[in-house]
Amino acid sequence: xxxxxxxxxxxxxxxxxxxxxxxxxxxxxxxxxxxxxxxxxxxxxxxxxxxxxxxxxxxxxxxxxxxxxxxxxxxxxxxxxxxxxxxxxxxxxxxxxxxxxxxxxxxxxxxxxxxxxxxxxxxxxxxxxxxxxxxxxxxxxxxxxxxxxxxxxxxxxxxxxxxxxxxxxxxxxxxxxxxxxxxxxxxxxxxxxxxxxxxxxxxxxxxxxxxxxxxxxxxxxxxxxxxxxxxxxxxxxxxxxxxxxxxxxxxxxxxxxxxxxxxxxxxxxxxxxxxxxxxxxxxxxxxxxxxxxxxxxxxxxxxxxxxxxxxxxxxxxxxxxxxxxxxxxxxxxxxxxxxxxxxxxxxxxxxxxxxxxxxxxxxxxxxxxxxxxxxxxxxxxxxxxxxxxxxxxxxxxxxxxxxxxxxxxxxxxxxxxxxxxxxxxxxxxxxxxxxxxxxxxxxxxxxxxxxxxxxxxxxxxxxxxxxxxxxxxxxxxxxxxxxxxxxxxxxxxxxxxxxxxxx
Numbered sequence: 001x002x003x004x005x006x007x008x009x010x011x012x013x014x015x016x017x018x019x020x021x022x023x024x025x026x027x028x029x030x031x032x033x034x035x036x037x038x039x040x041x042x043x044x045x046x047x048x049x050x051x052x053x054x055x056x057x058x059x060x061x062x063x064x065x066x067x068x069x070x071x072x073x074x075x076x077x078x079x080x081x082x083x084x085x086x087x088x089x090x091x092x093x094x095x096x097x098x099x100x101x102x103x104x105x106x107x108x109x110x111x112x113x114x115x116x117x118x119x120x121x122x123x124x125x126x127x128x129x130x131x132x133x134x135x136x137x138x139x140x141x142x143x144x145x146x147x148x149x150x151x152x153x154x155x156x157x158x159x160x161x162x163x164x165x166x167x168x169x170x171x172x173x174x175x176x177x178x179x180x181x182x183x184x185x186x187x188x189x190x191x192x193x194x195x196x197x198x199x200x201x202x203x204x205x206x207x208x209x210x211x212x213x214x215x216x217x218x219x220x221x222x223x224x225x226x227x228x229x230x231x232x233x234x235x236x237x238x239x240x241x242x243x244x245x246x247x248x249x250x251x252x253x254x255x256x257x258x259x260x261x262x263x264x265x266x267x268x269x270x271x272x273x274x275x276x277x278x279x280x281x282x283x284x285x286x287x288x289x290x291x292x293x294x295x296x297x298x299x300x301x302x303x304x305x306x307x308x309x310x311x312x313x314x315x316x317x318x319x320x321x322x323x324x325x326x327x328x329x330x331x332x333x334x335x336x337x338x339x340x341x342x343x344x345x346x347x348x349x350x351x352x353x354x355x356x357x358x359x360x361x362x363x364x365x366x367x368x369x370x371x372x373x374x375x376x377x378x379x380x381x382x383x384x385x386x387x388x389x390x391x392x393x394x395x396x397x398x399x400x401x402x403x404x405x406x407x408x409x410x411x412x413x414x415x416x417x418x419x420x421x422x423x424x425x426x427x428x429x430x431x432x433x434x435x436x437x438x439x440x441x442x443x444x445x446x447x448x449x450x451x452x453x454x455x456x457x458x459x460x461x462x463x464x465x466x467x468x469x470x471x472x473x474x475x476x477x478x479x480x481x482x483x484x485x486x487x488x489x490x491x492x493x494x495x496x497x498x499x500x501x502x503x
Contacts, residue, residue: 021261021265023228023229024226024227024228024229024257024261024264025187025226025227025228025229026187026188026189026224026225026226026253026257027184027185027186027187027224027225027226027227027234027235027237028184028186028187028188028189028191028192028222028223028224028253029181029182029183029184029185029186029222029223030181030182030186030192030195030196030220030221030222030223031179031180031181031182031220031221031222031223032179032180032181032196032199032218032219032220033147033177033178033179033218033219033220033221034083034177034178034179034180034203034208034209034211034217034218035147035175035176035177035209035216035217035218036076036079036080036175036176036177036178036208036209037207037208037209037210038073038075038076038079038176039075040073041062041073041146041174041175041176042070042072042073042076042113042144042145042146042174042175042176042177043061043062043070043071043072043073043113043146043174043304044059044061044062044070044071044174045059046058046059046061046062046174048175049171050215052171054152054167054169054171055168055169055170055171056171057171058170058171058173061174062146062170062173062174063108063109063170063173064107064108064109064110064111069303070113070301070303070304072097072304072307073176076144076176077120077144077307078317079176079178079206079208080120080121080142080143080144080178081120081121081309081313081314081317082206082208082317082320082321083121083142083178083180083203083206083208084120084121084124084142085121085314085317085318085321086202086205086206086321086324087121087124087125087126087139087142087180087202088124088125088126088139089121089122089123089124089139089141089142090121090122090123090124091120091121091309091314092118092119092120092121092122092309093308093309093310094118094306094307094308094309095115095118095119095120095306095307095309096115096118096300096301096304096306096307097113097114097115097144097300097301097304098113098114098115098116098117098298098299098300098301099111099112099113099114099298099299099300099301100112100113100114100116100145100296100298101296101297101298102296104148105151105166105168106148106149106150106151106168106170106173107148107149107173108149108168108170108173112145112146112148113145113146113301113304114143114144114145114146115143115144115145116298117298119141119142119143119144120142120143120144120307120309121139121141121142121143122140122141122142123138123139123140124138124139124142125137125138125139126139126182126195126198126199126202127198127326128191128194128195128198129194129198129344129348130190130191130194135187135191137182137183137185137186137191137195138182138183138185139180139181139182139183140181140182140183141179141180141181142178142179142180142181143178143179143181144176144177144178145177145178145179146173146174146175146176146177147172147173147174147175147176147177148172148173149168149169149170149171149172149173150168150169150170150171150172151166151167151168151169152166152167152168152169153166154166154167172216178208180199182195184223184225184234189249189250189251189252189253189254189257190250192222192249192250192253193246193247193249193250196220196246196249197246197348198325198348200213200218200350201325201348201349201350202324202325203218204350204351205322205323205324205325205350206321206322207322213244213245213246214244216244218244219242219243219244220243220249221239221240221241221242221243222239222240222243222249222252222253222256223237223238223239224237224238224239224240224253224256224257224260225237225238225260225270226257226260226261226264235260235264235270236260236269236270236271236272237272238256238260238270238271238272238273238274238275238284239273239274239275240252240253240256240274240275240276240277240284241274241275241276241287242276243277248277248279251277251279251282252277252284255277255282255283255284256275256284259284271289272289273286273287273288273289274286274287274288274289275287325347325348325350325353326347328346328347328353329343329344329346329347329348330343332346332347332367336367336368336371337367337368338367338368338371342368342371342375345375346371346374346375351388351389351390352374352389355374355389355390355396356370356371356374358396358397359396359397359399359400359403360400361396361400362396362397362400362401363400363401363403363404365404365407366403366404366407369403369406369407370399370400370403373399373402373403373420374389374399377417377420378392378394378399378420378424381424392424393423393424393425393426393427394420394423394424394427395427398423398427398428398429398430399423401429401430401431402416402419402420402423402430405430405431405434409441409490409492409493410434410440410441411434411439411440411441412441412487412488412490412491414487415434415439415441415487415488418439419433419434419439439488440488441488441489441490442485442488442489442490445493445497448481448485448489448490448493448494448497449497449501451481451484451485451489452477452481452494452497452498452501453501454484455477455480455481455484455498456477456498456501456502458480459476459477459480462474462476462477463477463502466502467502474495474498474499474502477498478491478494478495478498481494481498482494
């Protein structure tokens with residue numbers, strides 16, 4: 001999983017794609033597909049699975065056998081409502097399912113149960129933090145549907161365009177799926193990436209999906225076009241399918257916007273197409289040409305009754321929504337006194353925020369100290385290894401113990417860094433590391449007084465300079481004590497004893 005603890009100052013639009021012609025602006029709309037973490041599929045009792053034996057979790061309903069009857073998964077409907085409400089959407093109090101008819105080998109019944117003109121949620125928005133400013137991205141609709149099966153393409157590239165043949169696995173067919181469609185008002189590939197990071201974070205807070213992009217639980221299709229900045233007319237758009245990485249989303253859109261501009265500047269037309277992004281060549285390639293309009297022949301599914309949603313049900317779901325990132329950010333500032341910057345970074349990553357909260361459960365006397373470790377050394381190690389905090393070996397209670405040991409004067413900040421390094425490498429308890437390596441800080445006043453007395457006696461010049469008003473001269477004597485104790489002396493206590501001795 002990509003680690004996305006970034007300096008928000010680097011998210012300004014000036015750091016976005018370097019477009020070849022500044023006369024143009026990019027217009028992007030995203031369609032995000034979210035697989036829900038329910039126990040069973042959308043319209044049958046088959047359990048959800050990933051990586052199991054192909055076609056082992058199927059039944060007549062999810063395979064579309066004649067005479068089989070679907071039944072709506074109530075939990076999936078409630079998850080859909082929770083998502084729509086968290087995205088500031090209005091809930092349609094009467095919603096229905098349609099059949100979306102098309103032939104494609106990953107849907108054995110040749111139609112997909114989806115929602116058409118009465119989606120469960122409409123007219124919402126998401127606010128994204130771009131560092132120097134906040135952007136509000138409109139949400140057109142949130143609707144429910146079932147996921148298709150999976151095609152395994154046999155060939156060197158593993159993609160359909162270069163496959164010799166494909167094999168169907170219908171384990172995924174019927175998985176509850178939510179589609180979230182934005183307005184076409186995202187202004188740059190960087191904004192698109194930040195929107196997806198923000199959306200994933202909200203979904204993780206809600207607990208409705210694992211949002212595992214590598215496994216396809218969260219993926220998006222991107223529609224992109226360019227136009228002259230003084231034009232009100234949208235350009236011809238192309239669609240990039242199945243982007244499952246924040247990095248790929250930004251890179252694919254940068255390439256595609258640049259390709260559009262190059263075509264227009266050379267007097268050629270942009271053709272309406274569906275494309276895919278190839279990370280090896282860092283370019284998009286044609287999958288198929290798009291018609292002006294699809295004729296999916298939508299009609300209400302005759303086997304599924306309408307869903308009527310009353311105010312009581314909406315209130316129940318609204319009350320179940322947990323603290324979301326913007327609320328958590330405010331609490332971190334008000335309750336813990338963290339800065340805007342720290343609060344935004346902590347709340348802006350669900351996994352790091354969750355780790356922070358679990359650390360506080362063990363030791364809550366120094367939230368700022370814990371935050372400093374998470375935003376500093378810990379984040380640096382994670383970024384270097386390209387892993388998430390959930391994948392690290394350090395347990396929250398061990399980080400809490402490390403901060404407590406520093407606060408209690410049992411180890412110095414410098415010693416803590418070497419202890420942390422060992423914790424990160426082996427997942428060890430800090431107390432065990434300190435005991436094994438003999439790193440506990442010397443805070444015994446009697447023991448330190450003897451060492452300080454010797455250091456003061458051996459450095460009369462530094463003493464004279466201090467008495468003459470050069471306060472920094474005391475640092476040399478402190479250094480001598482630290483050298484004598486191999487860095488284990490409590491520096492604050494050493495400083496106090498030296499001043500007392502000289503005075």
